[in-house]
Amino acid sequence: MKKKITFLIFTVLALLCVVYSGMVLATGSGTSFFLVWIGLAVLFFLFGYSVWKSFWKKVPRLVKGICIVVVAAGFTAFFIVEGCIISQMHEKGEAGLDYIIVLGAQVRESGPSAALKYRLDEAVEYLEDNPKTICIVSGGQGANEPYSEAEGMAQYLKEQGIDASRILLEDKSLNTEQNMEYSKALIKDGASVGIITNDFHLFRAKQIARKYGLDNVCGIAAKSTPVYLPNNMLREFLAEIKFLL
Template identity: 45%
Template sequence: MKKAFPIVLLVFGAIFTGYYFLCGSLAGFHVSMLWVWLLLGLLCIGKGLWDLLRKEKSTGKAARVLTVAARSAVSILLAAFVLAEGFVLSGMVKQPKPNLDYIVVLGARVFGTEPSPILQYRIDAAYDYLMENPETTVIVSGGQGENEDISEAACMAQELRKRGISSERILLEDKSTTTAENMAYSRALMSKENPTVGVVTNNFHVFRSVCIARKRAGLSHISGIPAPYPSVLLPHYMMREFFTITVDTLLGNTI
């Protein structure tokens, strides 16, 4: 049993490191926070090798205190991570509510004037919902970033019009740069006092977006509309949500 745990660490270290290089080779090593996988992998491998190769355990009081403190910190971190990922997963499996007053489609990267794959999934999900719910108004939300020829909102509106969605059903919010701004600025475009609203975003992002909409936009009747994200990067973005949920919580954006 004493040798089993270091071997488990080595296996996880190899998986984390391999995943880092797989994602980097397919999507580029510039992907936000991708380095976390390499760090986790190296830490697991280092700890596993240390436990396997060292001959005697330190028995001094200081060593025991440090060991207990380290294990406690790791346990708390893992518990928080599991809790956060449970919330993320709950958002990923949400079923859209029918006949909402508005849906807000959150922007993402635009290449020139064309949507990135991650944005295209959101546009597709919004289109499907609008076709099934003809009385719903859509707010496309997102400003213009660097190296983007048009705003994210304009790109989404353009794509929806191409597919037959009437301009009368589309409202543009093209000033926002964060999810909190997406929701706050979109709320200002809603004429109803207490509207029912759905947030269209990729599945891993639904839980946090709904929380932000409640907190920052004062939307009480808010639900998520998850768009798929069939990519090798899905586990990475789910992991990254732990950190972004933590940051948004500290900033008062979620609770």
């Protein structure tokens, strides 16, 4: 009976992952990360099925031990990294920064995506409170975008009343590493810099900024859409592991 209940629980988890993958796909972000949730669904189902059919008992002890160590190490790494990400999710930077860099995200014909709009609204608030700060909008044009992210961000900021003289465009970058590398060329040596991005992305973004020589840097966390936070947190975990390796 316990085995059957375990199978049912993991089958439900698998179905939830499939449904969630569809929600992620429906955002139209242009990434294939929704497939990770399909993969998790398969793993949940196979694990539940193996427990139900007692396959685990037939696995050699050495293989069991290796599997347990790998899973334990994976969970340990996951919780450590997620703890670091969470620790930066409410950072609001410092007043009077010389520059802020708004990291790009998807733009559409209708304007900024929800994730990017959160970043831009945070930038508007900061720029209104700190009238001497210069804003760098950083992002090139992806294959599924009508124009560069920098162009879309600059237009949005101007529509919100930010003077064009305070906006610098970096419109060549295609990822966070390039955001930092190319934006640094627009920044005076020794200047103070704030990185504006969504809360789940801030921890890694600051690490990358320091990698490219932006030492006097702080983070300014923008909101994110709660329903997609599990997807974004999982993606950031994998991206952080890749960055560290």
